[in-house]
Amino acid sequence: xxxxxxxxxxxxxxxxxxxxxxxxxxxxxxxxxxxxxxxxxxxxxxxxxxxxxxxxxxxxxxxxxxxxxxxxxxxxxxxxxxxxxxxxxxxxxxxxxxxxxxxxxxxxxxxxxxxxxxxxxxxxxxxxxxxxxxxxxxxxxxxxxxxxxxxxxxxxxxxxxxxxxxxxxxxxxxxxxxxxxxxxxxxxxxxxxxxxxxxxxxxxxxxxxxxxxxxxxxxxxxxxxxxxxxxxxxxxxxxxxxxxxxxxxxxxxxxxxxxxxxxxxxxxxxxxxxxxxxxxxxxxxxxxxxxxxxxxxxxxxxxxxxxxxxxxxxxxxxx
Amino acid sequence: xxxxxxxxxxxxxxxxxxxxxxxxxxxxxxxxxxxxxxxxxxxxxxxxxxxxxxxxxxxxxxxxxxxxxxxxxxxxxxxxxxxxxxxxxxxxxxxxxxxxxxxxxxxxxxxxxxxxxxxxxxxxxxxxxxxxxxxxxxxxxxxxxxxxxxxxxxxxxxxxxxxxxxxxxxxxxxxxxxxxxxxxxxxxxxxxxxxxxxxxxxxxxxxxxxxxxxxxxxxxxxxxxxxxxxxxxxxxxxxxxxxxxxxxxxxxxxxxxxxxxxxxxxxxxxxxxxxxxxxxxxxxxxxxxxxxxxxxxxxxxxxxxxxxxxxxxxxxxxxxxxxxxxxxxxxxxxxxxxxxxxxxxxxxxxxxxxxxxxxxxxxxxxxxxxxxxxxxxxxxxxxxxxxxxxxxxxxxxxxxxxxxxxxxxxxxxxxxxxxxxxxxxxxxxxxxxxxxxxxxxxxxxxxx
Numbered sequence: 001x002x003x004x005x006x007x008x009x010x011x012x013x014x015x016x017x018x019x020x021x022x023x024x025x026x027x028x029x030x031x032x033x034x035x036x037x038x039x040x041x042x043x044x045x046x047x048x049x050x051x052x053x054x055x056x057x058x059x060x061x062x063x064x065x066x067x068x069x070x071x072x073x074x075x076x077x078x079x080x081x082x083x084x085x086x087x088x089x090x091x092x093x094x095x096x097x098x099x100x101x102x103x104x105x106x107x108x109x110x111x112x113x114x115x116x117x118x119x120x121x122x123x124x125x126x127x128x129x130x131x132x133x134x135x136x137x138x139x140x141x142x143x144x145x146x147x148x149x150x151x152x153x154x155x156x157x158x159x160x161x162x163x164x165x166x167x168x169x170x171x172x173x174x175x176x177x178x179x180x181x182x183x184x185x186x187x188x189x190x191x192x193x194x195x196x197x198x199x200x201x202x203x204x205x206x207x208x209x210x211x212x213x214x215x216x217x218x219x220x221x222x223x224x225x226x227x228x229x230x231x232x233x234x235x236x237x238x239x240x241x242x243x244x245x246x247x248x249x250x251x252x253x254x255x256x257x258x259x260x261x262x263x264x265x266x267x268x269x270x271x272x273x274x275x276x277x278x279x280x281x282x283x284x285x286x287x288x289x290x291x292x293x294x295x296x297x298x299x300x301x302x303x304x305x306x307x308x309x310x311x312x313x314x315x316x317x318x319x
Numbered sequence: 320x321x322x323x324x325x326x327x328x329x330x331x332x333x334x335x336x337x338x339x340x341x342x343x344x345x346x347x348x349x350x351x352x353x354x355x356x357x358x359x360x361x362x363x364x365x366x367x368x369x370x371x372x373x374x375x376x377x378x379x380x381x382x383x384x385x386x387x388x389x390x391x392x393x394x395x396x397x398x399x400x401x402x403x404x405x406x407x408x409x410x411x412x413x414x415x416x417x418x419x420x421x422x423x424x425x426x427x428x429x430x431x432x433x434x435x436x437x438x439x440x441x442x443x444x445x446x447x448x449x450x451x452x453x454x455x456x457x458x459x460x461x462x463x464x465x466x467x468x469x470x471x472x473x474x475x476x477x478x479x480x481x482x483x484x485x486x487x488x489x490x491x492x493x494x495x496x497x498x499x500x501x502x503x504x505x506x507x508x509x510x511x512x513x514x515x516x517x518x519x520x521x522x523x524x525x526x527x528x529x530x531x532x533x534x535x536x537x538x539x540x541x542x543x544x545x546x547x548x549x550x551x552x553x554x555x556x557x558x559x560x561x562x563x564x565x566x567x568x569x570x571x572x573x574x575x576x577x578x579x580x581x582x583x584x585x586x587x588x589x590x591x592x593x594x595x596x597x598x599x600x601x602x603x604x605x606x607x608x609x610x611x612x613x614x615x616x617x618x619x620x621x622x623x624x625x626x627x628x629x630x631x632x633x634x635x636x637x638x639x640x641x642x643x644x645x646x647x648x649x650x651x652x653x654x655x656x657x658x659x660x661x662x663x664x665x666x667x668x669x670x671x672x673x674x675x676x677x678x679x680x681x682x683x684x685x686x687x688x689x690x691x692x693x694x695x696x697x698x699x700x701x702x703x704x705x706x707x708x709x710x711x712x713x714x715x716x717x718x719x720x721x722x723x724x725x726x727x728x729x730x731x732x733x734x735x736x737x738x739x740x741x742x743x744x745x746x747x748x749x750x751x752x753x754x755x756x757x758x759x760x761x762x763x764x765x766x767x
Contacts, residue, residue: 067401154587178590264533268740285725
């Protein structure tokens with residue numbers, strides 16, 4: 001042993017130690033090992049997700065204000081919930097949100113699937129087109145909000161000039177962001193522009209997952225392209241389309257950044273989606289209890305709707 | 320050999336650090352005494368950086384600055400104060416914050432300090448003391464030193480007004496000479512006259528006014544009309560009694576007049592304009608008139624395209640009931656959570672000095688000190704100095720209650736809904752505002 005070199009000694013020690021550690025780990029049950037591995041994750045989850053959620057639920061029953069921590073907290077019961085659910089302004093914000101969510105999801109799904117269908121045909125240069133189409137979703141919503149503000153500018157904005165070119169109207173005769181009728185559509189257009197590629201990607205994955213032999217069998221049976229689309233393509237891609245709808249629906253229900261940058265909720269409250277109302281109550285008015293109750297209502301709404309939707313999705317998948 | 324090199328490098332580093340060698344290092348920073356001043360990112364802030372170099376030179380205390388654009392200014396710094404953050408040792412906070420900051424213990428009360436250092440509020444313009452320093456209002460409880468006087472004023476294109484064709488056409492249309500408007504009706508006439516007119520082959524518009532929805536813009540704009548038409552926040556004899564004051568028949572007319580101005584005479588796409596949009600519109604030669612805070616006027620006067628002889632300034636014109644203007648500006652306060660309060664107080668003491676106040680004005684800041692403003696040479700010291708002085712004598716401020724943010728949001732929504740989004744009538748908007756404000760005050764436990 002004394003004649004061993006330094007490196008050999010280290011190796012030897014490692015060999016001596018390894019069986020004992022291995023033995024100790026081997027002594028733990030699978031269950032204990034599993035707990036050992038997932039405990040850090042559970043602790044993190046509890047600390048940054050579950051605790052804040054429970055705390056928010058508690059605050060939603062109180063008069064607590066984050067900017068007046070010294071004021072005694074009073075238990076209000078369900079007062080905030082009652083006042084929110086009977087507040088016409090809140091319902092107006094929910095209507096704005098519903099308009100935004102429904103139209104963006106419909107447009108993005110139709111366009112996204114259409115684009116995926118075209119890209120799936122693998123025409124010449126489809127790779128470049130895919131990259132070009134994907135560009136908008138790679139941008140930050142803050143950047144998108146800012147530059148669309150310029151595009152919509154009535155005097156210098158490209159959007160107005162394009163519309164003017166096709167309609168013959170003067171470019172400065174209408175304002176997308178300042179008009180009560182047009183502004184809800186202005187935010188829908190920007191969201192559709194940005195997120196249609198995302199839906200396209202998911203649909204493309206769905207289309208590429210359909211085995212070729214099914215189409216070959218259909219060809220043998222002399223099924224028309226139209227019939228193939230309705231009987232093979234659409235049903236088999238449907239779970240993917242539904243997944244894209246779910247993702248976009250949830251995401252747009254809590255949309256804030258882009259709308260805030262484009263319109264700030266205006267003109268008036270025309271584009272004030274629920275998340276803007278919530279932000280104003282929570283971080284401008286500092287009505288922490290009130291905004292906690294509103295956040296819980298939004299959470300339950302999204303959670304409930306998403307659950308119903310996931311059940312429908314599972315049904316489609318199991319067919 | 321390697322060890323020798325390493326020792327040399329460490330030794331050189333230590334010597335360099337000891338002598339404060341390095342870019343931007345000041346003697347004070349070398350001593351480790353540096354304080355942070357928080358404010359909005361705008362022209363006067365640059366003047367303050369310049370001015371504060373004298374403080375560092377005199378006291379050896381280094382200065383760091385945290386400037387945030389106006390659109391995020393309130394969000395950013397109120398978050399900082401509410402979370403008991405110690406980023407800011409000194410804060411130049413908006414006048415409306417004073418109630419909340421005082422009641423929530425976010426600002427250091429300065430009465431004892433003022434007394435000890437011989438700083439008297441009698442040395443400052445009364446409106447600025449009430450607006451920027453006192454809480455409760457009109458009581459000798461001071462939470463800030465008036466730092467940056469400001470109010471809403473107007474700029475106009477002097478060169479356009481001087482054009483013979485403009486003068487001729489205006490006289491033909493309105494039967495009087497074109498000139499600085501004395502009343503809001505005259506202002507509207509001028510704005511209407513320029514709306515859509517061609518000047519040097521370019522289509523121009525009447526006026527840029529505040530219409531911003533997100534923070535405080537439209538409230539800061541519409542107030543200039545409401546005050547002039549007789550709007551009052553509450554019954555002077557019965558605090559918080561708002562019925563018939565906020566929604567009086569005259570106030571309704573004021574709101575209608577503001578909407579008329581917005582509809583008839585603003586550039587396309589001006590549905591969300593505040594300070595920077597106004598500056599852009601004026602600097603790019605789009606508008607004949609611009610509503611904006613005096614703080615921007617030194618910069619505008621220096622502008623190579625629209626400044627100098629081309630620009631003129633005037634105070635908010637009179638309405639049927641009064642002539643008033645919206646107070647802007649801020650006081651400088653010491654943040655309670657600061658770990659450098661002695662140094663921050665030292666800065667306030669230095670800033671209150673007569674010479675410093677004179678230099679502050681000379682650099683582009685707006686002093687609130689009587690020694691500067693009452694100097695006989697002041698009105699002629701800048702092309703807008705006389706108007707500033709006049710405006711500071713007729714300012715009115717928004718609520719400065721602890722719940723000011725909620726009160727502000729309610730007005731933003733009600734007014735924007737009516738003026739920009741065409742929702743309801745002016746009477747409904749102001750009645751709704753009274754309802755909202757009552758609910759907020761009720762939640763606050765106020766009796767009215």
